[in-house]
Amino acid sequence: MNATENRSTTRFLQRPEGRIAYETQGTGPVVLMIPGMGDIRSTFRFLAPAVAEAGFTAVTADLRGHGDSDTSFTSYGDEATADDTIALLEHLGRPAVLVGNSMGAAVSVIVAARRPELVQGLAMIGPWARDPQNRSGLALLLFRAMLAPAWARPVWNSYLPSLYKGTKPVDFDAYRTDLSAALKRPGHAKAFSQTTHTTHTLSGELIASVHKPALVVMGALDPDWPDAPAEAAWVAGQLGAETLIVDDAGHYPHTQRPEVVHPAIVSFLHGLHLGA
Numbered sequence: 001m002n003a004t005e006n007r008s009t010t011r012f013l014q015r016p017e018g019r020i021a022y023e024t025q026g027t028g029p030v031v032l033m034i035p036g037m038g039d040i041r042s043t044f045r046f047l048a049p050a051v052a053e054a055g056f057t058a059v060t061a062d063l064r065g066h067g068d069s070d071t072s073f074t075s076y077g078d079e080a081t082a083d084d085t086i087a088l089l090e091h092l093g094r095p096a097v098l099v100g101n102s103m104g105a106a107v108s109v110i111v112a113a114r115r116p117e118l119v120q121g122l123a124m125i126g127p128w129a130r131d132p133q134n135r136s137g138l139a140l141l142l143f144r145a146m147l148a149p150a151w152a153r154p155v156w157n158s159y160l161p162s163l164y165k166g167t168k169p170v171d172f173d174a175y176r177t178d179l180s181a182a183l184k185r186p187g188h189a190k191a192f193s194q195t196t197h198t199t200h201t202l203s204g205e206l207i208a209s210v211h212k213p214a215l216v217v218m219g220a221l222d223p224d225w226p227d228a229p230a231e232a233a234w235v236a237g238q239l240g241a242e243t244l245i246v247d248d249a250g251h252y253p254h255t256q257r258p259e260v261v262h263p264a265i266v267s268f269l270h271g272l273h274l275g276a
Helices: 047-053 078-092 103-114 137-146 149-163 172-184 188-195 201-209 228-239 258-271
Strands: 011-015 018-025 030-034 057-061 096-101 119-125 214-219 242-246
Touching: 011 078, 018 047, 018 078, 030 047, 030 078, 030 103, 047 057, 047 258, 057 078, 078 096, 078 103, 078 201, 096 103, 103 119, 103 201, 119 228, 119 258, 137 149, 149 172, 149 188, 172 188, 201 228, 214 228, 214 258, 228 242, 242 258
Parallel strands: 030 057, 030 096, 096 119, 119 214, 214 242
Antiparallel strands: 011 018, 018 057
């Protein structure tokens, strides 16, 4: 049976205040993929099949209030998502390698620090593993104001291309349309706006205590950092991780340069010798 044949429909994990949507494909050791804020689980639409074809169970999940997950939660952000991730791992009944993009990388750090027995390794893509050292309070307030619920969808739709500096995914226009449609669902713009109020302070405090095999993947043009390779080096130094700097890619190198990123992640996973 190949990975495509083994793909499941959307499933839901019941949490105290609502449901988290996820899906699986493939068989073998679990690789759980966590998107960043404003994104949906199909950001891993290229990576998940590659991981499944390589002999792993690829699990992709939506954040609270994103994609197919509910908008009934009272809290959003890094710590809430870490709680959901732990609950999903417990539900799956097996430890996993965590693949986190953007905010998902911070979530991976928190989970690995709090529940190390559930984590077999970390792949951090475009990681926000700490708060920026030079961001002013005014800049942060402006960012959150720009993404207030009333105009979060059009602003995010307009802002998104700037995060894809360099090569665009082959289906970028269609994916951008899907993201905009997801934010148009009742309650989703508000949930996204609330998620933007998260900080990565806890991840920054915990990262040095994480002792798991790790890979840091950073687009050389990632606009979230004034010096993206330097930020990747900091994260890698904290984790003792391998580093891959992806040329001609911004914040989403796994979709912008899959021919570079996918083999590196699959090689990292095989190198962990996880077994079945």
